[in-house]
Amino acid sequence: MKFSRIIGTGGYLPEKVLTNRELESMIDTTEQWIMSRTGISERRIAADDEFTVDLAEHAARQAIDAAAINPREIDLIVLATTTADQVFPSTACLLQHRLGLEGCPAFDVQAVCAGFIFALGVADNFVRSGASRCALVVGAETFSRIIDWSDRRTCVLFGDGAGAVVLTADSQPGVLSTHLHSDGKYKDLLCVPVGISRNFSKVQAGAAYTTMQGGEVFRWAVTAMSDLIDEALTANRLHKEQLDWLIPHQANIRIIEAVGKRAGIPKHKVVVTVQQHGNTSAASVPLALDQAVRDGRVTAGQYVLLEGFGGGFTWGSALLKM
Ligand code: COA
Numbered sequence: 001m002k003f004s005r006i007i008g009t010g011g012y013l014p015e016k017v018l019t020n021r022e023l024e025s026m027i028d029t030t031e032q033w034i035m036s037r038t039g040i041s042e043r044r045i046a047a048d049d050e051f052t053v054d055l056a057e058h059a060a061r062q063a064i065d066a067a068a069i070n071p072r073e074i075d076l077i078v079l080a081t082t083t084a085d086q087v088f089p090s091t092a093c094l095l096q097h098r099l100g101l102e103g104c105p106a107f108d109v110q111a112v113c114a115g116f117i118f119a120l121g122v123a124d125n126f127v128r129s130g131a132s133r134c135a136l137v138v139g140a141e142t143f144s145r146i147i148d149w150s151d152r153r154t155c156v157l158f159g160d161g162a163g164a165v166v167l168t169a170d171s172q173p174g175v176l177s178t179h180l181h182s183d184g185k186y187k188d189l190l191c192v193p194v195g196i197s198r199n200f201s202k203v204q205a206g207a208a209y210t211t212m213q214g215g216e217v218f219r220w221a222v223t224a225m226s227d228l229i230d231e232a233l234t235a236n237r238l239h240k241e242q243l244d245w246l247i248p249h250q251a252n253i254r255i256i257e258a259v260g261k262r263a264g265i266p267k268h269k270v271v272v273t274v275q276q277h278g279n280t281s282a283a284s285v286p287l288a289l290d291q292a293v294r295d296g297r298v299t300a301g302q303y304v305l306l307e308g309f310g311g312g313f314t315w316g317s318a319l320l321k322m
């Protein structure tokens with residue numbers, strides 16, 4: 001039996017830090033409101049001349065270094081983003097060129113904040129089927145570009161960043177399971193309601209902004225992400241006590257705490273980065289994984305459950321044996 005296994009992780013955050021105190025001078029809010037309702041104290045914002053591919057390249061190079069592979073071994077690139085550099089080519093193709101690679105398939109996956117989990121699911125299937133031996137999987141976002149910075153209900157929540165992993169074929173797991181779900185009937189609860197084919201004039205006018213029904217999204221995220229834990233553990237015949245780490249999508253500390261409580265996962269087993277990163281959409285899970293690997297919390301042999309939730313709605317998990 002062939003499995004895919006993560007052999008290197010990487011992450012990148014833009015230099016510019018945007019604090020809650022700075023937001024107080026931009027919109028009608030307070031540092032204390034943001035902290036108490038979201039747990040976010042700061043987020044990073046890409047520079048004007050910094051694009052999603054730039055963030056992705058930093059994270060990818062770090063993951064390649066950590067994996068100690070020759071980049072030429074990479075035979076698949078799957079990149080999750082909501083904020084592609086261009087309509088086309090895909091940001092994955094732009095990244096492939098930056099890395100000096102050619103010929104291997106490179107494509108984007110769009111599942112918003114669950115994007116990295118979807119990309120990992122796709123790459124895992126490529127590796128397990130034998131179509132790929134070494135895959136680069138990236139989540140990268142310049143989400144600040146699709147935020148209305150005068151809308152206090154959304155602008156305090158999001159940030160920019162990128163995370164990446166290198167996956168290789170192995171006889172030992174690795175990725176034990178992935179579970180991916182979508183339900184488009186919730187399309188209006190969290191969206192950017194304009195694009196290329198619809199309302200393009202708004203895009204041209206610079207008004208392609210995220211809109212959200214926060215309360216509804218909150219309730220759905222808690223239910224979906226706690227159900228994902230049961231689904232993954234049941235499928236792998238594991239008890240929650242055997243799980244070493246839960247790495248959930250980093251949207252809001254209150255969502256993360258409610259998921260842990262509902263699923264019965266103690267706080268000390270949950271990786272949290274939302275305080276410093278905000279919600280970096282497709283980058284949030286790989287950034288949190290990279291942080292927990294680099295600071296020594298996640299180690300070889302542990303069971304780690306990654307899970308994401310985003311607009312669509314989309315939601316999914318990946319259970320890993322590190
Ligand atoms: N600063 C100050 N007040 C704010 C504010 C801000 N940044 N944003 C909203 N408010 C106000 C609202 O306008 C509302 O005022 P009103 O009662 O006069 O209308 C009040 O605060 C309470 O809003 P409410 O929506 O009840 O707050 P909440 O406790 O539900 O928290 C969110 C709002 C957005 C933080 C919360 O709903 C949430 O996190 N939802 C999920 C969002 C998310 O994670 N999305 C991405 C998922 S991938």
